[in-house]
Amino acid sequence: MGRIYPVRLCSGEIRAWRFDGRDGRGLAWWHDTETGTGFNESGVLYAWELLPEGRAMAEPWWIRVALPFPASLALPALGLGVAWLTWPQAAGAGALMLALLAGLAAWTLVEYLLHRFFMHGVEPFTAWHLQHHDRPLEPLRVPVVFSLGLVLALLGLPLLVLGPDSLAAPFSAGLLLGDVLQESVHQRLHGHELSGQWLPYLREHHAWHHFKDESLAFGTLTDFWDRCFGTCPPSARGR
Structure with missing residues (x-):
């Protein structure tokens, strides 16, 4: 329950439907992730086909052009270089550090929403x-167009909101550092022995999203926003 499946409609269109379980009559309930509509199988008046598990939905070429981890960190690292070139020289060290930490914290919300x-x-x-859900042990792949668009947004939006003579650059650097940290931690959660308390807990949190309910546990670096928005797994709500 909660898993999203690729579905081919009679028109040939590929859609993503989330399976929400069966009711007392044994009817399967689905949720179309594009339209937000919920329905049971008896209410579908057109032919559809559930594609075999693990089969990729049709992708345009610009999605298939992707970099595996750690090469996927190249564009965020380049963005950090751009932020450094526009670093405010007049700002004090305290203000710079606060802006950097604020950007890092803001990334956790950006990542959750994305x-x-x-x-x-x-x-x-x-x-x-x-x-990635179907093949979680393979190296993470990030489409170049997605990574490039994200880096441009993380550099451009703070500059647009805060202005050129501001702390936009260190705030953007914090966002980009969050991106690099999130990709690195995400990869580690999928294939390495973990020690301490933070990473094993994050693995448990992330595993809930992968293997139990894809409508919960969206945060990778923290479960803070899952707690705020009601998407924290039941096992973690009492912690």
């Missing part, structure tokens, strides 16, 4: 993300 509403709701990125 994962919940973009990766699980906007095609063709949902299809790309579903491949």
Whole structure:
């Protein structure tokens, strides 16, 4: 329950449907991630086909052009270089550090929102993300167009809001550092022995999203926003 499947409609269109379980009559209930509509199988008046598990939905070429980890860190690292070139020289060390930490904290919200509403709701990125769900042990792949667009947004939006003579550059650097940290931790959660308390807990949190309910546990670096928005797994709510 909660798993998202690629479905081919009679028109040939590929959609992503989330399986929400069966009711007392044994009817399967589905949720179309694109339209937000919930329905049971008896109410579908057109032919549809559930594609075999693990089969990728149709992807445009610009989604297939992707970099595996750690090469996927190249564009965020380049963005950090751009932020350094526009670093404010007049700002004090305290203000710079606060802006950097604020950007890092803001990234955790950006990552949560992207994962919940973009990766699980906007095609063709949902299809790309579903491949990671089906093959979680393979190296993470990030489409170049997605990474480039994200880096430009993380550099441009703070500059647009705060202005050129501001702390936009260190705030953007914090966002980009969050991106690099999130990709690195995400990869580690999928294939390495973990020690301490933080990483094993994050692995347990992330595993809930992968293997129990894809409508919960969207945060990778923290479960803070899952707690705020009601998507924290039941096992973690009492902690």
